[in-house]
Amino acid sequence: MTEVRERTAKGVTAIYRHPLLVRATHWVNALCLLVLLLSGLQILNAHPAFYWGEVSHFDRPFAAIEATTAANGDLHGQLMVAGAKLDTTGVLGASKSGGDQLQARAFPSWITLPGYLDLGAGRRWHFAFAWALVINGLVYLGFALGSGRTQAMLKPTREELRGLGAAVLDHLRLRFAHGEDARNYNILQKLAYLAVIFGLLPLMLLTGLVMSPAMYARLPILGELFGGRQSARTIHFLAASGLVSFVFVHVAMVIAAGPVNEMRSILTGWFVIRREKP
Amino acid sequence: MSGSDPTRRLLLGGALTGAAGASLAGCDKLAASPAVNERLGAAEGLNFHVQRLLLGRNALAREYPPSAIAPDFRANGTTNPDSEDYQQHVADGFKAWRLEIGGLVERPLSLSLDELRQAPARSQITRHDCVEGWSSIAKWKGARLGPLLDRAGVKPQAKYVAFFCADTLELTLDGTGDYYETIDLADAHHPQTLLAYEMNDQPLPVAHGAPIRLRLERQLGYKMAKYVMRIELIDSFAKLGQGKGGYWEDRGYQWYAGI
Numbered sequence: 001m002t003e004v005r006e007r008t009a010k011g012v013t014a015i016y017r018h019p020l021l022v023r024a025t026h027w028v029n030a031l032c033l034l035v036l037l038l039s040g041l042q043i044l045n046a047h048p049a050f051y052w053g054e055v056s057h058f059d060r061p062f063a064a065i066e067a068t069t070a071a072n073g074d075l076h077g078q079l080m081v082a083g084a085k086l087d088t089t090g091v092l093g094a095s096k097s098g099g100d101q102l103q104a105r106a107f108p109s110w111i112t113l114p115g116y117l118d119l120g121a122g123r124r125w126h127f128a129f130a131w132a133l134v135i136n137g138l139v140y141l142g143f144a145l146g147s148g149r150t151q152a153m154l155k156p157t158r159e160e161l162r163g164l165g166a167a168v169l170d171h172l173r174l175r176f177a178h179g180e181d182a183r184n185y186n187i188l189q190k191l192a193y194l195a196v197i198f199g200l201l202p203l204m205l206l207t208g209l210v211m212s213p214a215m216y217a218r219l220p221i222l223g224e225l226f227g228g229r230q231s232a233r234t235i236h237f238l239a240a241s242g243l244v245s246f247v248f249v250h251v252a253m254v255i256a257a258g259p260v261n262e263m264r265s266i267l268t269g270w271f272v273i274r275r276e277k278p
Numbered sequence: 279m280s281g282s283d284p285t286r287r288l289l290l291g292g293a294l295t296g297a298a299g300a301s302l303a304g305c306d307k308l309a310a311s312p313a314v315n316e317r318l319g320a321a322e323g324l325n326f327h328v329q330r331l332l333l334g335r336n337a338l339a340r341e342y343p344p345s346a347i348a349p350d351f352r353a354n355g356t357t358n359p360d361s362e363d364y365q366q367h368v369a370d371g372f373k374a375w376r377l378e379i380g381g382l383v384e385r386p387l388s389l390s391l392d393e394l395r396q397a398p399a400r401s402q403i404t405r406h407d408c409v410e411g412w413s414s415i416a417k418w419k420g421a422r423l424g425p426l427l428d429r430a431g432v433k434p435q436a437k438y439v440a441f442f443c444a445d446t447l448e449l450t451l452d453g454t455g456d457y458y459e460t461i462d463l464a465d466a467h468h469p470q471t472l473l474a475y476e477m478n479d480q481p482l483p484v485a486h487g488a489p490i491r492l493r494l495e496r497q498l499g500y501k502m503a504k505y506v507m508r509i510e511l512i513d514s515f516a517k518l519g520q521g522k523g524g525y526w527e528d529r530g531y532q533w534y535a536g537i
Contacts, residue, residue, distance in 0.1 A: 038305075047411035054405060055348050056412040114309035119409065120530030121309055127537060128321035213407045214329045214496045214536030217339040229405065229413050 004183075011276030015183060018269045022149075025140040026266055032133040033243060035125055038113035040240060042122030048106030050237060054228030062234060067093045067104035075102045130208065137201060153185055154194055160187040176257045179274050192246065200242050207236040319532075326534040333536075335464050339495035342403045342415055347478060351406070351414040353485035356445035356457065359505055364444040372489040377473070381440070381510030384431030391489050394475060397421040397429075402470055408499040409531065418493050420474030424467040427511070432463070436511040439466045440518060441492055444505035447525060459503040460515045460523040460533075461494060470495040473506065498535035500526045 005016035018026070049064035051057055063081040065088070070076055077093020079086045094102045097109035109115040113125055144150045160167075167187045170176075177186055185193070209215040210223045210232035226232040254262040265271035308314055359365075367375045372391050380386040389397075401419040427439070438460045448455030465471060472493040475482050482488045487504025494501050501524070515521065520528035527533045 043411070046409070049412075051412075054342075054346065055414050056352075057348075058350050058352065058412070113305055115306045118309075118530065120526075120532070121315065123409075123532065124315060124318040124322070124530075125309070127325060128318040131321050131324060211407075212329070212537040213339065213405075213498060214333055216405075217337050217496045218329075218333050220340045223340070229407065233411060 008274075012272055013274040014270040014272045016269050017265050017271040020269070021143050022140070023266055023269060025136050025143075028136045029133065029140070032129045032136060033247070035113060035129040036133065037240065037244065038111060039122045039125035039129070041107040042112040042114065042117075043119060043126060044237070045106045045112060045117060045122075046119045050234040051230040052227065052234060053230055054223075056230055065092045065106040075104060077102075077104075130205075133201075134205060141197075154190050154197075156187055156190050156194075160190070163187065174256050182271075183273055192249070196243065196246055200239050200246070203239045204236060204243070207232040207239065211236065322532050322534055325532075325537050329534075329536045330464070333496065335467070336469060337496075339404055339470055342405065344403060344417065346415045347403060347417055348414045351416050351477075351486075352408075352412065353483075354408060354410075354499065355504065356447060357485040359443075359445040361444060361446070364505065367444075368484060368488070375489055377490065377506070378508045379426065379430045379510075380508070381512055382433040382436035383427075383511050384433065385429070387426070387430050391475065394421050394473065394490070398425045400469065400472055401476075402472070402493075402495070404470070404493070404495050406499055406502075409526075409535065417476075417478050418472060418474040419476035419479075420472030420490065420493060422469065423471045423473055423492075424469070426473070427463075427466060430511075432511055435513050436463065437513050438462055438511070438515055438523075440510045440512050440515065441503040441506045442508040442510070443503050444507050454519050454528065455525075456519075457503060457505070457525045458519060459492065459501055459525070460512070460518070461492075461501065465494060465497070468494075468496070496536055500524070500531060501535045 007014060007016075048066075049056070049058075049061040051061055061080070063079075066078050066080060068076045068078060075089075075094045076087060077089045077091065077095065079088045079092050089102070090096070091108055093104070093106060095105055095108035096102055097105050098115065105117070112122070114121050164187055171188055176182070206222060207226055209219070210226055210229055216223050216229065223229060223232065226235055261272050375391055377389045377391075377394060378386070379389070398421065399419060400422050401417065403415060403417045405413050405415050407413050423439070439462075441459045441461075443457040443459075445457045446455050447457055461471075470493065473490045474487075474493045475490050477483065477486055482491060487506070490506050491504040492502045492506060512518075515523040519525065522528045523533040524531070
């Protein structure tokens with residue numbers, strides 16, 4: 001990888017951290033993930049239950065969102081995971097979803113695309129943006145691997161891995177690297193980005209393909225690898241939850257570490273590492 | 279680069295929150311727009327062509343051992359068509375029932391259930407994937423559609439096979455609420471494409487489409503029409519129902535359901 005460009009003006013030193021292609025693919029990726037999440041929950045609303053194995057054992061799902069009617073006629077929503085039940089009325093299982101009264105609905109309208117129930121439309125959004133995500137991801141990977149950016153910026157050193165515990169503690173205390181130390185990603189950033197790029201996102205794609213009956217016919221070995229179609233569907237949801245968790249932490253870290261500098265770097269490429277005191 | 283100006287930070291935050299709110303409200307408008315849906319539908323063509331390319335015509339869906347047969351196979355959609363004609367067929371055990379194969383063929387066929395049982399058959403234990411997300415496994419036996427079509431002699435201009443069913447999901451005056459489906463000739467000739475008359479070694483139950491249902495193993499359940507009464511070879515499905523190629527397709531589902 002070529003040297004990182006650096007410039008100093010009026011006592012402010014900045015490095016050119018993200019080239020245009022990385023910034024563009026980052027935002028396309030963010031948009032795709034948002035649409036995929038909302039349309040995915042729309043699809044999930046058609047059968048909000050998860051199973052392990054090839055088929056659905058309808059009487060014993062691993063997890064399910066249900067609507068129940070109490071003796072007095074009130075609608076309740078509940079989340080069941082591995083036998084444990086949690087009342088989620090108002091959000092999961094039963095929500096007002098734009099109306100005045102509670103209605104049976106696994107995920108509420110404000111988190112599905114479209115907001116109204118429409119499985120066909122949800123699938124159309126989901127598959128269109130899945131293609132966009134994959135093409136965008138391949139463009140990014142081709143550039144990042146080809147230019148040596150991945151190796152230079154994300155490959156953890158042995159020393160960093162040894163300091164993993166200390167890095168976790170620093171983050172929990174919201175102590176972040178500044179100045180010269182912020183020139184490179186820290187070990188937790190590296191591991192998180194690696195896990196998303198080479199772990200969760202490929203996992204989403206592969207488990208998604210297993211759910212396609214046509215792709216399953218082409219690659220039955222992939223289905224077996226994940227333990228069957230229903231297992232793949234469950235893993236698809238768990239990996240999506242992992243991505244949502246990542247985004248929450250990612251955004252929280254941006255805010256904690258200095259939102260203006262961070263946002264500037266992902267919009268213009270320039271990341272400030274040093275300011276001279278006047 | 280006066281990056282740490284707090285008012286600017288607040289303004290930026292406010293603008294972002296506002297934009298997010300506005301876009302959420304606009305989502306449904308966008309989602310309901312025909313132009314947007316047409317654009318999104320382009321991916322459906324991509325799915326079809328890429329999967330056809332990857333699968334070829336004859337890659338088989340996975341088949342399972344008898345131990346994999348599910349005890350709780352769900353019956354979706356219509357589970358007992360209420361038309362008088364159909365109920366009469368049920369009452370006399372489908373003795374008077376005949377399957378018509380017509381349209382763009384050289385020799386239209388009319389087959390009784392017994393005659394259909396004499397046709398080249400296949401048994402398979404396969405997984406049924408519902409568009410809703412669930413899966414189940416059953417054993418199916420039925421007449422292979424390909425050889426039946428060969429017997430009828432498909433005319434060169436035929437492109438699709440249409441299945442007309444005894445069940446009406448939505449009551450309408452013009453009959454557009456009647457269940458129907460269409461598949462292309464490549465899928466019709468696939469070795470696992472059957473007109474199934476047995477499920478788990480028993481005559482196909484009414485809930486699952488008696489006397490015959492289509493098995494199209496590399497696509498989702500809604501393609502596999504139940505209660506099939508008549509088959510027609512056609513060159514276009516534009517004039518059937520609302521023109522999208524099936525009951526559910528007319529209501530927004532994808533014609534190609536391999537994904």
